[in-house]
Amino acid sequence: MTTHPTLLLIDDEAVTRSEMTSALASNYEILEASGRANALSQIRLVMPPLVLLNLDPSSNVEGTAEGLIILRETVQLNPMTKVIVMVGSNDRTKAAAAMEGGAYDILEKPVQLDVLKVVLQRAMYLFNLERESRAVREEVSGTEFQGLVGTSKPMQEVFGMIRRVGPADVPILITGESGTGKELVARAIHRLSGRKDAPFVAINCGAIPETLLESELFGYEKGAFTGAVQQRKGRIESAQGGTLFLDEIGDIPLSLQVKLLRFLQEHEVHRLGGRHKISVDVRVLAATNIDLQEAINSGRFREDLFYRLCVVGIPVPSLKTRGSDITLLAKQFFAKFAEAHKKPLKGFTSQGIEAILAHNWPGNVRELENRVKRAVVMAEGKYITPANLELKDLSSGHSDVTTLRGARDLREKELVRIILDKVDGNVSKAAIELGISRPTLYQLLSRYRLRPSKFDAEHGERRV
Ligand SMILES: Nc1ncnc2c1ncn2[C@@H]1O[C@H](COP(=O)(O)OP(=O)(O)OP(=O)(O)O)[C@@H](O)[C@H]1O
Ligand SMILES: [Mg+2]
Known part of the structure; x- marks a missing residue:
């Protein structure tokens, strides 16, 4: 069974509505509305992909203003909805107002049925295209896929x-x-x-x-x-x-x-x-x-x-080849366990993050999950330390990490690493993402002894 796309028909005249309905019913699931309240409540409820709106109502002079409000609210409620507006012949003022209000297309009355059908088809095609690309975007921009971070x-x-x-x-x-x-x-x-x-x-x-x-x-x-x-x-x-x-x-x-x-x-x-x-x-x-x-x-x-x-x-x-996922996972596990154990913890110390990035993770995600869980239970301060994670504290002996400057350096280094990983070691792209110039990025790379080639996915080296 194929389902037809839904089309909401807004017209104050019952005769016109029923004529349109019988002309389009074989290809669309038609809903009808005669006024603003009814039209908008159906739009909220059904979110139809297509709306056909008569901006040239016969019954009252306020009809046009009402129609424009319907148009604007529809577009606001669902920007992907395609609203096709019908205006009187040569009515440029209304056509311009409809365009400005976000109409997808304007048709002059009397509307030719074959033209209307083509316009509706095209609008539906565009709607589907936009919906698909939005779904892909949402999936890609998220950090999780089917429970996998x-x-x-x-x-x-x-x-x-x-x-x-x-x-x-x-x-x-x-x-x-x-x-x-x-x-x-x-x-x-x-x-x-x-x-x-x-x-x-x-x-x-x-x-x-x-x-x-x-x-x-x-x-x-x-x-x-x-x-x-x-x-x-x-x-x-x-x-x-x-x-x-x-x-x-x-x-x-x-x-x-x-x-x-x-x-x-x-x-x-x-x-x-x-x-x-x-x-x-x-x-x-x-x-x-x-x-x-x-x-x-x-x-x-x-x-x-x-x-x-x-x-x-x-x-x-293996986890060690997943670059920035390591800290992403650590932070997700932290949030989950801190909440479950009702501990007022704020996060990891920079040394904690550094230790996580330096560890080899032979037990992969399960090991990371267990270490973070144990750390959340054991932590006494506000932040998780390498000791809580039972990992080596790389900064021990370097007193500068207790200073603001030291902490900032660590964060800076982590950020540069994450971005380089994201752009496969492309320095120009990394500089743009970080909002700094290429020379500045090169200075940072040499200060932190980072090699961009290490982040090139082709090389398959350890990336941290
Ligand atoms: N990408 C991920 N995002 C979030 N949690 C993950 C991810 N990968 C693994 N985990 C978690 O890590 C733990 C181990 O995962 P899982 O049991 O699927 O691993 P496995 O490869 O089957 O391990 P084994 O070979 O030891 O059976 C589970 O608690 C799982 O929820
Ligand atoms: Mg398993």
């Missing part, structure tokens, strides 16, 4: 892939070091898929003893083994219609890999001790933090299973 280039690439593969009903293998957010990526894919209203079932294949994993995945019938006192569905079956997330897939024993492969090929499961096959429709997402290629080479992982699972691969970058 990040504005860095490597994470934007991950978000782009999630957007593309989410709706495609194919198996995906998510790889990355421990704590990089693989499960969040899997959940984001599920939410963007056609299966979003069906279950998302996660199972950590590494955390379940080998002997139990099979019955967890496939389920069992009553009496299948000692202790199977009643029938139980497996996780695969519980995900019926939805998404099954196989975490730590690299830890699955070879014997189970065969069974999993069979399930992926046939879309059927066999409960332990069961006689019938049960057909299951699920999308499988898998994640691993080990190198599966190496596991294949050493015979620990089946190559055929790998190709079944990895129709598309999404590598999630």
Whole structure:
């Protein structure tokens, strides 16, 4: 079923309204209004993309002024709404007033139907275009995508892939070091898929003893083994219609890999001790933090299973390659935990930020989250220090950081770093973003011993 765009028709004459309605009803969802109050309340309620407004009403002389108020308020309520105004023939004053009021187009009466149809079509096309570009802008300007915080280039690439593969009903293998957010990526894919209203079932294949994993995945019938006192569905079956997330897939024993492969090929499961096959429709997402290629080479992982699972691969970058995301995440976690623990904390000391930027983050986002959480609990002052984070205080021994000047330098250095990261080390762009001249930026770079080439995404070096 296709839905037609909504068009609000504002005209004081019932006859004209019904004529217009019957002429346009096959392509538009028509709403009608005869006066200002009714028109504006419908606009507030429905926010129609299109409004057709008669500025040349027959019934009263105040009609035109009323019409102009409707026009202005409509544009104010929703600047994307396209208002097409009808004026009397050769009525330049009203046409000019309508233009000034923000009308999308002006048509002289009597309006020719075929012209009106073209104008409406064009207006709708523009409306859709603007709406799409606004949606993209809003997404890009935010710091979060489906619960994943990040504005860095490597994470934007991950978000782009999630957007593309989410709706495609194919198996995906998510790889990355421990704590990089693989499960969040899997959940984001599920939410963007056609299966979003069906279950998302996660199972950590590494955390379940080998002997139990099979019955967890496939389920069992009553009496299948000692202790199977009643029938139980497996996780695969519980995900019926939805998404099954196989975490730590690299830890699955070879014997189970065969069974999993069979399930992926046939879309059927066999409960332990069961006689019938049960057909299951699920999308499988898998994640691993080990190198599966190496596991294949050493015979620990089946190559055929790998190709079944990895129709598309999404590598999630380690935290240390995400530039300014590190402090962005730290600040988000800080805000979350300070609020949850009701601590009147104000933020991080400059040394705290410096220590965060210098740390290597082997445990990635999970480590950052845990350190900030612990720090919020432990902090006694107003600001989080490197000691609270259990990180090395790089400034210890440098008494100047306790001075205003020292603190300002640290902030300045962090800002320059963040901007360089954003513009991939392009000095001219960075200078513009920072609002300073190129020579001044070069002075800062040499003072803080920063090398722009380090921020070039192509080099893939550590960026902090
Ligand atoms: N980009 C992000 N924005 C906000 N929180 C994040 C982000 N990435 C990870 N996290 C948080 O970090 C923690 C670890 O994430 P997750 O469990 O998804 O990682 P993982 O890659 O599956 O780790 P593991 O390999 O250890 O299972 C979670 O609490 C998650 O909410
Ligand atoms: Mg995980």
